[in-house]
Amino acid sequence: MGAARESIPGSSFVLRPDAGGPTDARSPVFQVESRARGLLLLLGVSSAATSVVLEPSARDYPAIAVLEVLVIVGFATAGHLLLQDPTQRENGRLLIASALLQVVTHLHLVDHSPLPMLAWLCGPLSAMPAAIVLLRFPDKELDPLDRGWVVFHLAWLVSSRLLFTIPTPERRLGWWPAIPMSPGFAAAASIVGNTVLSLSTVFFAFLLFRRLRHSRGLAGHAVVPVLVASISASVTVVLHLMSVANSRESVPPLVLGIEQAGLLTIPAAFIFSAIAMRLARAKIADQLLKVNHSTTPREWQLALSETFADPDLKLLCWHPREAVWMTVDGDIVDLDAFRGRLVFPVDAGGDRLASIVADHAIGRHKHLLDAAEAATRITLLNIAALAEVRESRFRILQASVDERRRLGRNLHDGVQPRMAAVTMLVEQLWAAAEDGSRTRELAEELKTAVKETLDDLRDFARGLHPTVLTHRGLAAAVESAAGRLRLTVSIAIPGERWPEPVEVTAYYFITEGLNNVAKHADVDRAEVRVTNGGDCLVVEVIDCGQGGADPNSGSGSGLVGLKDRVGAVGGIVEINSKKEGGTCLRARLPFASR
Template identity: 30%
Template sequence: MTSALPAQGKAPVRAVTVVSLIAATTAVLSWIPTWEAEFALGTIYVFVVTSFAASGVFLLADRSTGRTGWAMIVAAFCYEASWWWTWPPEWEIGPAPLISFLFGYWWFAIGGLALLRYPEPVLSRRYERAYFVYFAIWIVGVKLFIAAVSKPEWAGWNEHAWWLTIAPNRALFDATAAVFKIGVIVLALLLILLLLLKIRRSRGLERADSLPASAAGIAIGFLGSFYIAAQLFHLSKPVTDALRTITALTALIAPIAFVISLTQRRLARSSVADLVVRLADCTSLKDVQSALREVLGDPTMLLAVPASPAHYVTCEGYPLTGEELARWRVPVPAGNGGTVALLLVDPALRRRADLVRSAAVAAGLVLENGLLRDDLAAQLAQVQASRRRIAEAGLAERRRIERNLHDGAQQLLLRVMSSLSLAKHRAQRGRDPSDAIETAGNDLDEALAELRKLARGIHPAVLGEMGLQPALEGVADRLTIPVTVDVTAGRLPDAVEETLYFVICEALTNVIRHADADSAEVRVTQGDGTVVALVTDDGHGGAGFEGGSGLAGLRDRVETLRGDLAIATGGDGTTITVRIPCG
């Protein structure tokens, strides 16, 4: 059947029709003995068998989900066999009862395997594979054991049906049958847990793909457990029949979920056309990266551009980390067959390789039209200006330290030397040098205090020892306006913590000098691998990066850590927002 499937992934109408007709015909024939008594349930039964088989063919049309398609087709015929127990005794002859008894539960196991695996070609976790090995052993091994210690009539079949009776024991049969049902209930609940774990760890397109199938599996596992429990505890026939009907209806969710996921895939492919339109309006590489992230559903995707023939950087100009380089690399093709850029994509998107490569081609068209050259030129100018500001800030800082040393500690140390010389002179002439020594000691204490103050300005000890909250509270206590400090972030990498400290201190200094504010507030929070700091004041506003503002230097310092600094200002005050990745 797979040879008839076209490579582009469109489900062959002829194959779907043929398999659906076969499944529907065998289901109708299987229900012949009970159509009159159970017409509504029989209709549901036929729809479940047919939809399972048809969705299997649709899945076969996608090479990445072909195995899941075969699982759904097998599950369809196992589901069909699972209902043969409703036949009247005169139909329950030959091997059919034994086939139904041994393989009826396989529809749940194989269907659960398909739901948990989709859209991956194989189970990705060792514990998932172990789960289905135990499941298979349970429903095959225990069923064989039950058949060996029972007679067909004990299991509700015609006494003349084929059976595997070896050593019939009614008490052992009843106990084993109850244990089997309890085990199936436990396995069904474990399937729900595995599906919930899968939803939790998935994201983006992967979650959109798997969510319908996972939700279907959860519903089937939950309601199927109730139905088996009703049988185990011998609830009244109306309750058992109602649960049986609801479970049959729930089984319809699985093929519907697969059709929904396949439809989503086709819609995602068509979104590449919308991507081309969006990319045409992009004016920077960051805009291109943002558009690609949205279409691919991967918020961590990176657009890497060449800094040299063999070296790539992010579209912001930063070097790539080892973790980023370990991602799936998708070339953005140029018209001459070369590579104009790289997409660094979540490896989970390999299953959507056609979509990712189509998006890469669309991005290549835009980048080749001059955007890459223009944006890199603009980035180079920004980097050069940023480096110049950082160099100037470093030079200014060194001059400040030199000036403070010259005007403060150096002068005090010269006075200490002068006092000690005077004390020595007095001692040589037999005079009391204690006054001069005391003066030298006082000057030395003052020099030490000046050096400690200077050292705190370079790197405060309290920051390294206790963190941002105490360090910023110490700064706030020395300011002339009330400042509220609220730091909920934990300890951060040293470079991040130090940068935040100095940026916040400089921002508060600007508030005191220029904002004419009555109060200020500092908040530092952390989440999703990013730390966010806000410095807010109630001054007259007007802060900005223009005209050589010191805020431009702060922005440069933040950007060296791949962060960003933004200013929101107006007549009711200014808010400076700093975001730095720290995951």
């Protein structure tokens, strides 16, 4: 369980779950409660099967008896699943109560007062706990219109069942204050009662349809199946009531079967919704597994938005230096702008890290919020750590570039002039010596050695840091390097400039790639392409040689070095090299954040 969430200014919703406690699956108390629920579910299943199977009608219509058992077991199972969610325990208890009342309905088989009368009363009342859940799930409160329907429907059921409806003599308690009615009046009262119940059930379906219209997002995904199933079940109940009103005999088995099948869809929908919520939490874990070195806060926001089915979801990152909230696009925002939305914080070690702004209905699913909070914390800390590593690498590379430039400048300004002076002295010595003398021969050899040393020194200084790269850019530096190779190189590089470490990395990537072509590809042509990828520089060195380049082979140390150099600026290297199919070296060098 995560740490307690504090109130965030501008938020109209604050969730403060307790740390640990019985909601923790590892808690001994939770495990004991789970065993108790499992035992209760087993007893309920046994009671339902026994009571229903003992019904006389079960022998005549076994399919209906099986459906009745499945309905009772379904409500008990759905209640058991809801009990495992701390925010749905009240609804879970009501569904289990509905299952138990359905079991009590069959106690009219027991020939002991007052059980038959109790069963007579519990028959219609068994639907009320489930109806309350259907009107408010996944909330805990009913709105005024729903509450009014519950009061009216409950009052009508109790009064009509106990005061006006005449049970059979074997169910009737002699002392019960039922109003005596003639057969004709009883028939009329039955028609009125069934009509009122039908209209009330239709209004109940209207209330469900009203909720269906306002269901959206992930919460809507959980509620919609339940509401659709409930509306379908309401239609079957109305069909049953109409059949009772139009038939003087018992209700046809087909109608009873349709009614039980419709009622069975309700617990099935609850079970489906519970599974859907668990799958949503699993989906967050799947999204977390996709986090890699290139994941950005914007990509994680899109992942959360997809998981929550909320296109307006926002991930706000806290910037402590400026003490502001910023969107993933870099815009500064105020949390007061999100009133009416769910705003829940993501902390790290007591420090602010981020806030997730989502649809208010998501707050009903505590486990899902906990999973999203933990996954967001891990993702953002991972992104921050990788960014810090990249910054560190970038600083190291920048220091290396500066040191190379300093060494090259010292060689150019200090050592090379001295070597040039030595060359002039040797030329003077050569001119002063007599023709054919040993001195002139030694002077000639010394002059050649000094010139070669000076050329090597210039090449070394150029290798440390090419001056043309600093002054004229990447395109000119690559053209200069390609001119010293025995290759015809096609070069396509924009004339714009990029951060120096990026340009230096691109330059050495290209020159190393061209050297590899000259040494191993057995071709005389190569191609260099550099394009601006928006937030990265895409560098490609292409040849149509023999291919087969493999950085994992023992001879691939140069390619490994390229990967390390590119990785120092947070880039990646792609190698596409097939036997006899040529080679394409591609580097992606990020620069937008610099």
